Amino acid sequence: MNTMRTGLLMAAMMGLFLAVGYLLGREQGMLIAFVIAAGMNVFAYWNADKMVLRMHGARQVDRQSAPEFYAMIEELSKNAGLPMPKVYVMDNPQPNAFATGRNPENAAVAATTGLLQLLDRDEIAGVMAHELAHVKNRDTLVMTVTATIAGAISMLANFGIFFGGSRDRNNPLGFIGVILMVILAPLAAMLVQMAISRTREYGADRGGAEISGQPLALASALAKISGAAHQIENPTAEANPATAHMFIINPLSGQRMDGLFSTHPDPRNRIEALQKISHEMGQVARPRGPWGQMNEGRSGPWG
Template sequence: MNQFKTLALLSLLSGLLVAIGYFVIGGSNGIIIGIVLAAVMNLGSWFFSDKIALAAYGAQPLSPEQAPGLHAMLERLSQRAGIPTPALYVVPSPGANAFATGRDPQHAAVAVTEGIVNLLSEDELEAVIGHELTHILNRDTLTQAVAATIGGAISQLAYMAQWASMGAAYSRNDDRRGPNPIGLLLAAFLAPLAATLIQMAISRSREFEADAGAAKLTSNPRALASALQKLEMGAQQVPIQGNPAFEPLLIVNSFSGEGLANLFATHPPTQARIERLLQLERQMLSADSASLS
C-alpha cells in the first residue's frame, strides 16, 4: 500500500510538471514539452540519482585512509542490514546533517557533513548511519531523489512563469495561443507549493520507518533520539546550504521547524520522532525482560 501511495504521489508530481509546462509555454506544445521533461527527469533520476544529490551538496569522496573509523562503522552496519557497503562521502559544511542516495543498494552512497562528525558521539553517529542505511534498504533514496529532481524542475519553471506572465499575450487559436497570464501566475505561485506538499507526503512517513530501522540495526534507540535532538538544535544555528528541493533527503530539516515553517517541513517534528524512539526503547527492554523470565 505504501509503495502504491508513493507511485501515485510521484505521478502527481509528473502531472504537475506537465501542467506547468502547458501554462508556461501554452497550447499542445507546452503539454508535449512537459511530458518530455517529466520523462527525462524520471529517467535521469533513476540512473543518476546518486550523482545528482551528491552534486547538490558538493559532497566529496571520503577514503578509508581519511576516516577509517567511519568506514568500519558503515561496513559493520551494512553487513547487519544485509546490503553492500555504500560509498562514503563528506559534505564540506559546518552544518550537522547526513543523507543517503542511489537507485538501489548496489548503487548507493551515504554522505555526512563535517559538522555532524564533529558534533555527535560515536554511538549517535552510528545511529545516524543506521538511519541512512535503512533508507537505502527500503529504496527510499530513489523515490526521494526522483521527487527532489522533479520538484526542483517545477520550481525553476515556476520562476520562469513569473517572468513570462509579464509579457504573455492571447491568440484566438487555442492550439497556437501563447501562455495565459492568469494561468502563468497560478503556476508561478501554486505549483511550487503543491510540489512541496507532495514531497512532504512522500517523505514524512518514511522518516519514522528509517528511525525504527536504525534502532533495530544498532539496538540503541536512545542514541538516535539523542542525535536527533542535537541535530535539530544544530540545524537552527548552522543550516546546511544546498538546493531546497533536496531537503527531503536530509536526516533533519536544515532550518528551524518552529511555527509556520513546521507546516511545510519535509520531516515529521523532531520531538515526535524522539518520542517514538523512546517508546520503541521501552518495548525492546520489555521484550528482553520477558525473554529472560
C-alpha cells in the same frame, strides 16, 4: 503505513499532473513537458550522487583513513543486508549526514565532521543506520520519480499561458482559470513533494532503529543535532537549498516547524515515534550497545 501514504501521495501527484496537463496543454502540451522534465531528471538520477557529494565537499574515506567509522558502516550494512556503500566525510562543523545513490549497489553515505565529533558511537551508529535505511528503502528512487512529476507540473504551468491562455472556446478554464492554475499547480506539487519527503524520514527512522537495534540512541542523536544544526550555519547547504531534503536534519536555518513548507518532520515528533518503537522492542532505557564507549567531543578515529 508510511509506504501506503507515500503511494497515495505519489498517486495524487500523478493525478495533479494529468489534470494540469489536460486543462492547460491538452495532450500535446502534457507530452512535451513530461518528456523534457523526465530527460532532466534521468540525467540527475544517474549523476546527482556525484554532483551532491562534490557540492558539499565530501571526501571519500576507507579502512585505512577512518578505520572505526568505516568498520561501523560495514557492520551496519551487514545488519541491513546491503552491499557496502562508499563512505564520505564532509569537513563541516554542523552535525548532519545524508545518503545518496541511485540504488543499493551504487550508494554512498556521508557524515559531517561536526556529527562525528558531537555524538557518541551509539548515536553515530543510529544516524548512519537511518541513512542506510534510506538506501534500503530506495528513497532516492522515490524522490527522483517525485521530482520528475513535480518538474513536469512546473513546466506545464510555464506552458500554460501559451497552451491554455488562448481564446480557445473549448478551454474549460478561461484566462483567469489558467492564471490561477499556473500559480497554484506548482505550489500544490511542491507541497505533495515535501509531504513525501517527510513520510520517508519517518520510514528511515524506523528502519534505522531496526538496523542498529537502538532506537533511543537515534532519538538522542536527533535531539542533539537538531539543536546544534540551527545554531551552526551550513553555508554549503544554504547555497544549495535544493539538497536540504537529503539530510537527516534540515541543514537550513530558521525551519523548526513541522509545517507544510518543511522538508523534514519536527524532531520532537520523530523522537516520540522512536520512543514508541523502543517500547515495541522492549527497551525502556538507552543501552550502551555494541559500539563502544562514549565519544563526546572526540574526533581522532573518525577521519
